[in-house]
Amino acid sequence: MTRTNRNVYRTTLVAFMLALLLWCRGAHAEEIIVSAAASLGNAMQAVGDQFQTDHPDTRVIFNFAASGALLQQIAHGAPVDVFASANQAFMDRAAKQKLIRTETRCNFVRNTLVLAVPAGSTAGIQALGDLASAPQLRISIGDPATVPAGRYARQALQRIDLWGKLRNRLILATSVRQVLDYLRRGEIDAGLVYNTDVRIAGEAVRPVETVVTDDPIVYCIAVTASSNRLSSGQQFIDYLLSEKGSAVLSTFGFERP
Numbered sequence: 001m002t003r004t005n006r007n008v009y010r011t012t013l014v015a016f017m018l019a020l021l022l023w024c025r026g027a028h029a030e031e032i033i034v035s036a037a038a039s040l041g042n043a044m045q046a047v048g049d050q051f052q053t054d055h056p057d058t059r060v061i062f063n064f065a066a067s068g069a070l071l072q073q074i075a076h077g078a079p080v081d082v083f084a085s086a087n088q089a090f091m092d093r094a095a096k097q098k099l100i101r102t103e104t105r106c107n108f109v110r111n112t113l114v115l116a117v118p119a120g121s122t123a124g125i126q127a128l129g130d131l132a133s134a135p136q137l138r139i140s141i142g143d144p145a146t147v148p149a150g151r152y153a154r155q156a157l158q159r160i161d162l163w164g165k166l167r168n169r170l171i172l173a174t175s176v177r178q179v180l181d182y183l184r185r186g187e188i189d190a191g192l193v194y195n196t197d198v199r200i201a202g203e204a205v206r207p208v209e210t211v212v213t214d215d216p217i218v219y220c221i222a223v224t225a226s227s228n229r230l231s232s233g234q235q236f237i238d239y240l241l242s243e244k245g246s247a248v249l250s251t252f253g254f255e256r257p
Contacts, residue, residue: 037086068146087148
């Protein structure tokens with residue numbers, strides 16, 4: 001099976017599973033499905049728990065993956081009520097395909113990209129430019145085709161003329177959290193992940209350098225066009241933007257946009 005066919009298969013399978021979930025949730029009129037970028041996982045779960053405490057009649061179900069993969073799922077008919085992307089490009093694409101209610105779209109947090117290494121690294125990597133110093137270095141980024149962190153990483157490498165030198169050596173991950181897992185297990189020498197990911201990893205991963213990107217790393221969110229839970233979806237978005245929601249997100253390292 002080719003890589004393209006595998007991606008289509010995974011997207012179709014997830015869409016089917018979400019459709020099955022939608023069929024099973026009939027008794028819960030205020031249940032909403034939120035598809036959010038993988039890097040939001042821990043933070044969104046925490047906000048979701050607090051939201052449900054404050055709104056006991058609404059249950060939030062999360063689906064986390066790379067933003068590009070989530071967009072494909074929505075385009076293939078997955079029953080998603082709210083879409084949260086780690087970059088503007090995939091949300092722009094969703095708007096162009098009329099997959100979101102554009103009047104509900106807004107920015108809600110921002111992040112930074114960092115070069116990180118396993119905590120016990122002895123590779124001597126001190127800056128982004130060091131990645132080209134030795135051909136045996138194992139380096140991973142998210143796949144730029146579907147992972148916003150990978151797109152930001154490509155920008156950063158292009159800024160210092162390293163993309164052409166490194167692109168064929170890079171280990172492309174299906175999400176930024178996969179890169180983080182590689183770092184945690186010491187399976188790579190360096191990876192480009194978000195600052196919030198490094199905070200979650202604790203002592204297992206060490207940040208080396210904050211990386212400059214051409215585009216600001218701003219996350220955006222919107223209610224999907226296919227959702228019949230506009231009120232509940234908008235209520236969840238409003239909660240993210242509220243003082244309570246922002247306070248929870250900030251504990252995970254996210255900042256206001």
